[in-house]
Amino acid sequence: MSGAPARRRLLAVIGSALLVLLALASLGIGRYSVPFATVVDILRAPLWPVEVHWSAAEQLVVWQLRLPRVLAALLAGAALALAGATLQGVFRNPLVDAGIVGISGGAAGGGVLALFFAWPGLAVAGLAFAGGLAALALVFAISRRSDPRELMTLVLAGLVIGQFCSALVSLLVYCADPERQLPGIVYWLMGSFARIDPQRLALLAGPVLLGGVLLYRLRWRINLLSLDAADAASLGVPVVATRWLLLTLVALLVGAQVAVSGGIGWVGLIVPHLARRLVGPDHRVLLPASALLGALLMLAIDDLARSLGAQELPVGLLAALLGTPLFAYLLWRRRSGGGLWS
Amino acid sequence: MELAIRLDGLGHRYGAEDWLFRELSGVVRRGEVLAILGPNGRGKTTLLNILLGQLRPTQGTVAVDGSIGYVPQALNTPFPYSVLDMVLMGRARHVGLLRSPTRHDHAIAHAALDELGIAALAARAFTTLSGGQRQLVLFARALAAESELLILDEPSAALDLRNQKIILDHIAKLAARRGLSVVFTTHQPQHASSVADSALLLMPDASALWGPSREVLSEAALTRLYGIELRRVRVGGEDGGELGFVPVFGRR
Structure with a gap:
């Protein structure tokens, strides 16, 4: 085990380096591609003098369009992975993600409600964020009447709230005007970083950084x-108080992610498993490792989403398409003696 | 001597079921070892849960002075934490909410592993250990908590004879050296007689016998306790040897 801290440090360095490289590359990837070296020059131009050898369009694409998007993907991936790692620990269960306490369902319900009434974009984000927190508050209200330590009540209350939100979403989808409203709702539910702007980035960054730092301190x-x-x-x-503190922070993270980028599953479920394989089960190491890996994976998926086809694919859809076989592989490894945890 | 635990008229029953025990009064002093004996389902674990503050007694009061280090019979963790990580968790009371264990906490965890002779297991996954090794790790975790009081739930139940002796020796040593008060439940009268200063017998009729273990652990009392015949025997030694208890099983 004496080699383990050194190995973890090495993994952290490799992971961080990969993250920086991928982030830089991602700024150039897309329908309007910008060479890697040009991206680096555009980014460092404000800091020290560089001869301008790029077009105004390239400058605009890198700074205005791609940078917010790349940062949003990193933050959303880290948020989902942190939330998943935390929830799997708190619920002592490997098959848990933010769906378990109704948070992602509540956020989806809030967002779709705002889309249905055609409220402005920031209202969609705001309602989605509030929806996640409201779902958790309802789960708290329902479960507190029984033994507060009992996890099963929490799971059942989360299931009920999650199912209710999902029914609400179905109702709104059913009632939505198929020409004007439906495409927007369906596309939002599949998750995307295409509509990230500085305002949405700020709405994501605030809660994710606050919740992320606190979760890190509580790891x-x-x-x-x-x-x-x-x-x-x-x-x-103090089991019950600590548990609710952690759940509230998770709601902060997941609510913010859904608010700006819609429904994205699987990342929160799978990343903690991959991270556990790399660094072991101790949450002191697992949480930062999950955040790093989640950011990396989300960014890679978003890069694929905007470069695979002529038209951009929804990231939530792609995450599910890639995540399910990956999870199946983990299960298969388990059956052949690999162990789901180790 | 200072008191560690005081029970006054303690009684408990679940709902309208029969009383498990009633009118239980007595004290445990600093540095004293108390063994609790009783048949299955007679309320040993219930009494421990009341001492731990996890269960409110039906009647009477409990006063515990100091923090408690608890060694459960067994523990399943969903994650394969290393033995060192498990023992570190004993430091929960000493580590602030937003903090992680420090070097000092690590040193204490290593010292606890050393003290129980399981330092070599530090990097092993807890989930891969045998029942006996797990018990020792949980014991080390309780030591790392640096509590004034140690409560062990049937510490010898899953252990082979050698590990039973290791645990019992440590109980005696901790009480003598560190002035720890120790409360443990057991099904082995001999364990009580060999390390406990006093014994509490939870009788089938909800009454109790509580006193110095030499006096309380009589053939008559134990026979009444378990409803089978027991013989008290001397085992070896010129100076009278150790006390042993032999249940009379089989055909007569």
Whole structure:
């Protein structure tokens, strides 16, 4: 085990380097492609003098269109992965993501509601964000009447709220005008970074950075919460309060992600599994590793989404198409003795 | 001597079921080892849960002075944490909400592993250990908590004879050296007689017998406790040897 910290440091360095390289490359990828070296020059031009050898259009694409989008993909990927790693620890269950406590369902419900009434874009984001938090608050209200330590009540309450939100979304989709409203709603539900602007980026960055830093600081507590509740309590852990604190932070992260980029599944479920394979189960290391890996994966998926076809594919759709076989592979490895956790 | 635990008229029953125990009063002093004995389903674990503050008694009061380190019978973790990570979790009371264990906490965890002679397991995954090794790790975790009081739920149940001896020796040593009060439940009267200063027998009729273990652990009391015949025997030694208890099984 003495080699493990060195290996983790190496992985962190490799991961960070990959992230920077991919982010730079992503600024050039797309229908209007910009060479890598030009991207680097455009980015460093404000800091020190570089001879301008690029067009105004290239400058605009890199700074105004792609940079917010790349940053948004990084933040959203990190947020989903952090949320997944936290939830899998808190619920002591490998098959858990933000759907489990109704957060992503509530956020989707809020967003679709705003789209249905054709409210402006920021209202869609705001309602989606509020919807995630409201769903969690409802789960809290329902589950608090029984034994507060019992996880199963929480899961069932989350299931109920999630299903209700999904029914609400179906109702709005059914009632939506197929010409004017439906395409927008369906496309939003499939997730996309195509409509990121500085305002939306700020709406994403604020909650994700705040929630992310707090989750990072609380990461050792997730180890404690992953013990059974009575055992954690015997160690002096305020189990219920810590659990709700973590869930609220997760709602902050996932609500913000859905608010600006719509429904994106699978990333939150799979990334913690991949990270666990690389760095082990200790959440002190797993959380930062998941965030890094989630950011990397989300960015790669978004790059694929806008370069695979003539028309841009929704990232949520692509994430599911790539995520399901990956998860199947993890399951297959488990059956042949690999272990789902290790 | 200072008191670690005081029970006053303690009684418990679940709903309208029969009383598990009633009118239980007594004290555990600093540095004292108390063994709790009783047949299955007689309320040993219930009593521990009340001491741990996880269950409210039906009657009476409990006062516990100091923090408790608890060693459960068994623990399943969904993640294959390393043994060191498991023992570090014992530091939960000493690590701030937004902090992670420091070097000092790591040193204490390593010291606890050393003390129980399982330092070599530090990097192993807890989930791959045998029942006996897990028990020792949970014991180390409780030591790392640096509590004034140690509560162990049937610490010898899953252990082979050698590991039973290791655990019992540590219980005796901790009480003597660190002045820790230790409460443990057991099905082995001999474990109680060998390391416990006092014994609490939770009788089938919800009454209890609580006193110095030499006096309480009599043939008559144990026979009444378990409803089978038990013999108290001396095992080896010129100076009278150790006390042993032998249940009388089989055909008469």
